[in-house]
Amino acid sequence: MTRIRLGNTWLCLSAATLTAAFVLSPPSLATLLSGHGPYDEAQLTDRVRAAFVRYWDNRSRTLTPELSDLSDYWRWFHLVKTAMAVALLVVLAVWAVRLSRRYVHAAPNMAAWPVAAAGTVVSALAVVAYVAVVANIQSIVAPTASLMSMLPVGTAGGDLAAMAGQVRDELTHYSGASPAPLRMMVNDLARYHVVVAVIGWSSAVALTIVAIVSVRARARRPRHDLRRRRLSGAVAIASGVLAVAVVVLAAANTSAALDSPRAVLDFYRGTF
Incomplete structure (x- = not known):
């Protein structure tokens, strides 16, 4: 002890x-x-x-x-x-x-x-x-x-407000010919969201496997082995709930990565 x-x-x-x-x-x-x-x-x-x-x-x-x-x-x-x-x-x-x-x-x-x-x-x-x-x-x-x-785009003034306005204007017709700084922002924000998307989907798969293994482990335990059954059940429930939460997070970041110009525009509009 x-x-x-x-x-x-x-x-x-x-x-x-x-x-x-x-x-x-x-x-x-x-x-x-x-x-x-x-x-x-x-x-x-x-x-x-x-x-x-x-x-x-x-x-x-x-x-x-x-x-x-x-x-x-x-x-x-x-x-x-x-x-x-x-x-x-x-x-x-x-x-x-x-x-x-x-x-x-x-x-x-x-x-x-x-x-x-x-x-x-x-x-x-x-x-x-x-x-x-x-x-x-x-x-x-x-x-x-x-x-x-x-x-602080939501309270921007002066030079930053002018920059935010120009960014919003450029993003309404974003293309490969857009200003280089804007293309860098868009690409970097895409990478930013890809990281969470990759980790999120990988974690969701791992958590789903843990949940399935825990459910099977609980089923194999004799009924008198209450503590092991409770532990396996708790792990299965927690893993399942976390897997769903991670899927939502991964899906949101996947969407943002696939449409990073829109994500940048939402940010400079103050709605991101």
Whole structure:
């Protein structure tokens, strides 16, 4: 029992440390690795706004030095966050497996609901960590599109408002002859959504397989083996629900990737 408690304590401390690192460490580590920054939130938004306006005015597909530096910083920022989120996901997965085993092997006279409750919470946190991994991988693959999402187009004024208006006008008749910066935005946003679409469809297949295997495992268990049957049933239900949610997410991102000009237009209209 002492060994189990010690193991759970270490896993809890590891999860807490990684969560704090996920929140606090990316700006400083991204600055160290990229050589750019550091930026606070307001400063980053201002720089992104100015960089996109200059990039649009430059009319070249090649990123301006300022936007290139910001994209490099942003890629490293999300690389750090991805590493932390992956490590956290591994810790939570290990913890969830340990708790499930403890639940199954607990003595018949022992109340199992606290272990089941802890396993449910840890599993839910693992889902959150998974979402964080996917979201940050998006920004690694398409950092410029990710930065674009920081533009305050809904309250834009001055140069940014003029740029947004020009982008909207150009997108009404988008083609291969459209301005190079616009084509870059469209292509980068397509990559941004393709990442989630690929991960989403792959995850949906994996979750469906897990649900099917869990249903079969539950059916094979004798009726007196209540805890294993309950665990298999819970895994099957959770996997099925998550598979449906992931399919919806993957479908939405597939649609956006296939019609990325429309997605960019929706963003600059403030409806994305």
